[in-house]
Amino acid sequence: MFSHRVSAVFSSAVIRVMAFQFLRWIPGYPALNILFTSLAIYLSSLYFLLHDGNLSQGGAKNKHNITPKGHDQVKDPSEPSDSALKSLLTGLPSKTSPVWTWITALINIAVSLLALDFLMRGIVFYPSNDLSFARIGHVSPTTAKLVLREPDTAQLPVVVSYQDTSLASPNWIQEGTVYKLDNTTDFTTTITFKDLQPETPYRYSLSNNKTGTFVTSARPGSPAASRLSFITSSCIKPNFPYNMMSHPLRVPGIEKMTEAIAKLPSLLRPAFMLFLGDFIYIDVPYRFGSSMEHYRSEYRRIYSSPSWDFSSGDTRALDLPWIHTLDDHEIANDWKGNKTAPYPAAADPFIHYHVSGNPPVPAKPFADPDNVTYFSFVNGPASFFMLDTRTYRSQPSQPDSSILGSAQLQSLLEYLASPEPAGVYWKFVASSVPFTKNWRVGNTDTWGGFLNERRTVFEAMWRAERELGVRVVLLSGDRHEFGAIRFPDPALGLPINELQPRTAGVGLHEFSVGPLSMFYLPIRTFAQRDDEDVAVKYAPDGNSKFGMIDIAEGDSGEDSVLTYSLYVDGEAVWKYQLSVPLKSDARKLPLSPGRVLEDKIGEGWDVPINKALGSFKGVGGNFVRTVTKLYHCVV
Incomplete structure (x- = not known):
């Protein structure tokens, strides 16, 4: 017993x-x-x-539980x-x-x-086989991509029209007609609106009663092209943290993001979401299969979420253009198998639902342009290179390890070495996994497992800042935490006091943020290891995190100023600023250091604990390793 x-x-x-x-x-x-x-x-x-x-x-x-007469029953002390x-x-x-x-x-x-x-x-x-939806993808000054799905043959043909809502009496213009949709593309297709006017609000309408809005980007060289706002994040899991009363497909982070955007003045409204991977979690909490249909069903369920139609004021999540990179949970945790199974099954819906709405491939992709999953585009004062750090990688931690593959690496180096058009002062490189090696858990799954290639890329970035008069900013996700890191150019010979943890300063800057709607780990997994990756800020807490980047001319009119705002659970809690001189002669000087504008987070409880532990780094090491191993299984 x-x-x-x-x-x-x-x-x-x-x-x-x-x-x-x-x-x-x-x-x-x-x-x-x-x-x-x-x-x-x-x-x-x-x-x-x-x-x-x-x-x-x-x-x-005793057998009958009878207390002898005249005796009180005494409880057995045992x-x-x-x-x-x-x-x-x-x-x-x-x-x-x-x-x-x-x-x-x-x-x-x-x-x-x-x-x-x-x-x-x-x-x-919610198998979502009957999902019918439409969303806007990449938007340029004169075009916009519309991704739609319609499995009901009774709705065919689908007529796609749009109108310029800035006009007093806008006319509807028919862009195209979709006569056939079938299972080869999971009943999806992409329509491109063409011959649009820059900086103009539009409404689109489909004959199956789907409708939405979008705004074209600014004409290059125009006054409006000096400004750009956009959002970045990663990682979505519906109904987490779990709420038994909630719709199982609800994504709380999308709703918090929508509410936060609605509070912004119109001038700061983001032009797009740069989503850096793990849009689905095929293997969390459990992989039910690896067929193409299993992967497709996960995309359908996410796009069936009621959170896309959640609105706050005049803002609706579905009207924000989304562009996407690929990460591991769209394939399998810590994927490094190139295009072996189950990659073909996983790539199919990623191509139909996301690549089809993404920006174009780089001008020099150094590979078959129809068979790459990395992208490049320009919007206002910034250009972007969106990496694929999953499809082409080799085994990590080897002298010749490559996270990009030869063709993509050459495309990136070509992009970094190319001068930007007049009025473009920022180069953004977006990676699904962090560049920094400061994360101690799963480090080899990030650029930390490909340090030789990272050094090659960093040298090209430092050279671009010195010679092209641009500033390079790195954006990443994956970690379910926020980290701001800078990578000073060794040629600057900075003193040791400018390389200390939690200091603003000069160098390439990386902003790594996530999840948009998923878990975070209370156990801290981030620490500066050396003076190569200088930690500026670490903010692990929060089930919903995203970064908003706003670029505009400074008050003096002599600089292009970038303000990064970290949002945690819908509230802005940290802001950081970088700048680039507008005059070409001023850009020949070292770029000015970044600076913290606002910090509502503070150091957190881990800082005094780490200081108190001092050299006792092994205390509790086994426990931490056990828990963080579980964490890494689902990140």
Whole structure:
């Protein structure tokens, strides 16, 4: 009986801890296995305890539980005390009240069923085969891409029209007609609106009752082209943290982002979302399959989320143009298998739902332009190169390791060496994984596993800043945390005091942010290792994080100024500023250092703890490694 009591107490505690972790902390598959194994152990232990003769007789010491006349029944001191509270806390059955026994058991069963609900409700009840939607992708001064899906043949042909809403009496212009959609593209297609006017608001309308709005970007060289705002983030998992009353496909982070955008003045409204991977989680919490249909169904469920139609004022999430990079959970965790299975099945919906709406490939892709998944474009005062750090990578931590592959590396180096048109002062390089090696967990899955190639790329970036008069900014995601890092050019010979952690200053700057709507890890995984990657700011907390970048001319009219704002759970909590001189002769001088404009986060509890530990880095190391290993399984 003692062993059954121990099993019941231990398994009950594990059920509750694992359910909390799975539903509110990290929705990892190992936690799900442990939870249901513990539930089986708990119910078995409870069965044996309830059918033990000693318990069923109420703990009596004789056959009929009769107290000899004239004697008070004395409680055996070795027998544990009994109470409703004890039963609720430990999971043990109550001898005095069967009601509390069943309530305790039902609690453990209920939390397990909640985990099952999070795992299965969206898949079972929302296959989303009938999804009909339309969204705007890449927008230029004269064009805009529209990605649409319509599986209902009764709606065909779909007529696509648009109108200029800046006019008093706008006419509808028919752009095209879609006569056929079939399963070869999962009933999707892309229409490109052409011959549009720059800096102009438009409305589009489809004959299947789908409609939305977009604004074209500024004409290069125009006064409006000196300004640009956009958003960047990564990582989406519907209904996490879990809410049993919520729609299983709801994405809280999209709604928080929409609310935050609605509060901005019109001048600061973002032109697009640069989403840096993990749009789906095919393998979290559980991989149900690796077929093309499994991957397609995940995209359909995300696009079936009611959060896309969530509106705050005149802002709707679906009206924000989204452009995408690829990361591992769109294929498999820590993917480095190039185009081997299951990559072909995973790439199919990524191409139909995202690549089709993305910007064009680089002018010199050094590969078949129809077979690359990296992109380049210009918008206002900035140019962009969107990397694919999954499809072409080799094994990490080797002298010749490549995260980009030869063709993409050459395309990136060509982009970095090319002068920008007049009025473009910023080069953004977007990577799904961080450039910095400061993250201690899963470092080899990032650029930290490809340091020789990273050095080649950094040297090209430092050269571009010295010779082309532009500023290079790195954008990344993946980590479910925020980190701002700078990479000073060694040629500057900076003193040691300018290379200390948590300092603003000169150098290439990286802003790595995520998740838009997923978990974060309370255990800190980021620390400056050397004076190559200088930590500016670290902000791990928050289930919803995104960065907003606003570029505009400074008050003096002599600089192009970039302001980076970090939003956590819908609120701006940290702001940082970089600048580039507008006059060509001033750009020959070293670029000015960045500076912190606002910080509502502070250092956090990890800083004094790290200082107190000092050299005792091994304290608790095994525990930290165990937990962070679980974390890395789902990042």
